[in-house]
Amino acid sequence: MLFGCDFSSAPTTRKPIVLAIGEMAGADSVALTGLQRFATLEAWGEWLCDTPSWVGGFDFPFSLPRELVEHLKWPLEWAPLMAHYASLGRAEIRDTFAAFCAARPVGGKFAHRAADAPAGSSPSMKWVNPPVAFMLHAGVPPLVAAGASLPGLHVGGHEGRIALEAYPGLLARELIGRRSYKSDDLAKQTPERLVARTDLLAALEAGTTRLGLRLQLDAGQRAELLADARGDHIDAVLCLLQxxxxxxxxxxPGPGYGLPVDFDPLEGWIVTA
Known part of the structure; x- marks a missing residue:
């Protein structure tokens, strides 16, 4: 199974984790076969464990910046680092990272992973807007529990499950620039953002990306994606294509899956970056 995952560290019925499930349709097309939603982390984790084999693109960071980890004197190998990180509470994570930032100069508060620059992604230690540090904290342990392999970072116990770190913003910006296509704020769910979603989907269906892949949709799927003003469903589709x-x-070569041969095995990398 092939899917993209738009993730939430605190999912609800109103703001669920969304999976866009698809399949290769020839050499240069990806057909969307379904959308699945999970209102709890537990239900999502169970699905990962119950689905026999999959390759998934997940919209959350898989690790922390080496600079931060070295400063905090945390483990310098991925599996022990993630075990330590999972043992911390969110308040402790927030306070630790806030203290790190407070000691640094304006303009350089956060530490970054090497992938952040080419991907244009937020630092994985950021705890607000978006809270990707908490997404990492909530998202990685279920991947490990499912026996997934994270190429270049971790070899899991289930050879049929492959997790790739994805970032929908990277592909969206290639197609529509910095135009906003989504908002969780009802007042900001404007006609202009609907136009941006329409243009984004049209570009994906036309295959006008450097990925060389076309998205196949039916009319009902297209309408459903456009109607989601929060953009979670489109973000899951972007992760699916990645x-x-x-x-x-x-x-x-190297870890495979198009990832760089020599990326930092502590920090990880974003597929297609």
Missing amino acids: AAWGLQRAAS
């Missing part, structure tokens, strides 16, 4: 690009390159 995962498909990685799957096409599963046998590439």
Whole structure:
């Protein structure tokens, strides 16, 4: 199974975790076959464990910046680092990272991973707007529990489950620039953002991306994606296409899946960055 995951560290019925499930349809197309939603982390984690094999693109960071980890004297190997991080509470994470930032100069408060610059992603230690530090904290342990392998970071116990770190903003910006296409704020769910979603989907269906992949949708799916003013469903689809690009390159050199041969095995990398 191939899917993209738009993640929430505190999902609810109103703001669920969304999976866009798809399949390769020839060499250069990805067909969306369904959308699935999970209102709890537990239900999402159970689905990962119950689904026999999958390649997924997940919209949350898989690790922390090496600079931060070294400063805090936390473990310098990925598995012990993630075990330590999972043992902390969110308040402790927030206070630890806030103290790190407070001691640094304006303009350089956060530590970054090497992938942040080419991907344009938020630092994975950020705890607000968006709270990706908490997404990492909530998201990685279920991947490990499912026996997933994270290429270049971790070899899991289930060879059929592959987790790739994805970032929908990277692909969206390639297609529509910095135009906003979504908002959780009802007052900001404007006609202009609907137009941006329409343009984004049209570009995905036309295959006008450097990934060389076209998205296949039916009319009902297109309407459903456009109607989601929060953008969670489109973000899951963007992650799906990134995962498909990685799957096409599963046998590439190094860790495979199109990832760089020599990325930092503590920090991880964002597929297609």
